[in-house]
Amino acid sequence: MTLKYTLYVACAVLFFLQTLAGVATAQEAPFFEIYPACSPMTLKEPNLKRGDTFWNFRTALRTGTIETCVNFNAAFTLIQWGCGTECQSGAIVDRTDGAIYGLPTATGGYDYRADSSLLIVNPHPTESMPGSGIPDWLWREFYQFKNSSFVLIHQDKGEQQEVGENDLLDTPHPVNPEILESMELN
Numbered sequence: 001m002t003l004k005y006t007l008y009v010a011c012a013v014l015f016f017l018q019t020l021a022g023v024a025t026a027q028e029a030p031f032f033e034i035y036p037a038c039s040p041m042t043l044k045e046p047n048l049k050r051g052d053t054f055w056n057f058r059t060a061l062r063t064g065t066i067e068t069c070v071n072f073n074a075a076f077t078l079i080q081w082g083c084g085t086e087c088q089s090g091a092i093v094d095r096t097d098g099a100i101y102g103l104p105t106a107t108g109g110y111d112y113r114a115d116s117s118l119l120i121v122n123p124h125p126t127e128s129m130p131g132s133g134i135p136d137w138l139w140r141e142f143y144q145f146k147n148s149s150f151v152l153i154h155q156d157k158g159e160q161q162e163v164g165e166n167d168l169l170d171t172p173h174p175v176n177p178e179i180l181e182s183m184e185l186n
Contacts, residue, residue: 043069043077047098054091054100057081061100065093073117073145078103080110092145104150107138119143119150124158134158 046061048054054061064079072078072092080090080103088110090103103110108122121141140158143150
């Protein structure tokens with residue numbers, strides 16, 4: 001036998017064994033949610049130094065960046081944690097350089113997308129306070145992450161319409177059209 005033929009047979013056998021092993025160990029059919037796409041860039045860990053603002057949240061930040069790929073504004077990982085009863089907080093980590101930026105505090109969570117710089121705080125105020133109506137202090141807030149900070153671009157009581165993650169771009173918002181154009185939501 002020639003070397004070329006031997007290599008061909010060895011590759012075929014290895015391919016068959018890998019396929020067989022994959023079929024034999026598969027418990028369930030895979031689904032998209034367990035295989036998130038990571039950006040081809042090298043994902044940096046959060047820059048944490050003792051005494052920094054986010055040092056007390058280092059475990060949440062490190063775990064969040066290990067478990068989650070880019071999920072906000074094309075290059076950031078958004079990580080959130082509780083800060084008491086009806087209180088959520090968090091940060092975004094720039095995966096290109098490890099810089100950390102704090103999120104606005106929320107009562108009813110956040111809506112965000114990997115392909116947008118828009119962050120909606122308390123996206124569903126009616127669900128945040130079931131049965132009690134919307135309190136005067138609870139507002140739905142729209143922020144754009146721009147120049148390393150969250151800029152408030154609109155706020156409302158959220159009573160007119162509900163905005164979900166999947167219909168964010170299809171739903172008209174009472175936001176200044178010039179602001180939306182500057183956000184470059186593609």
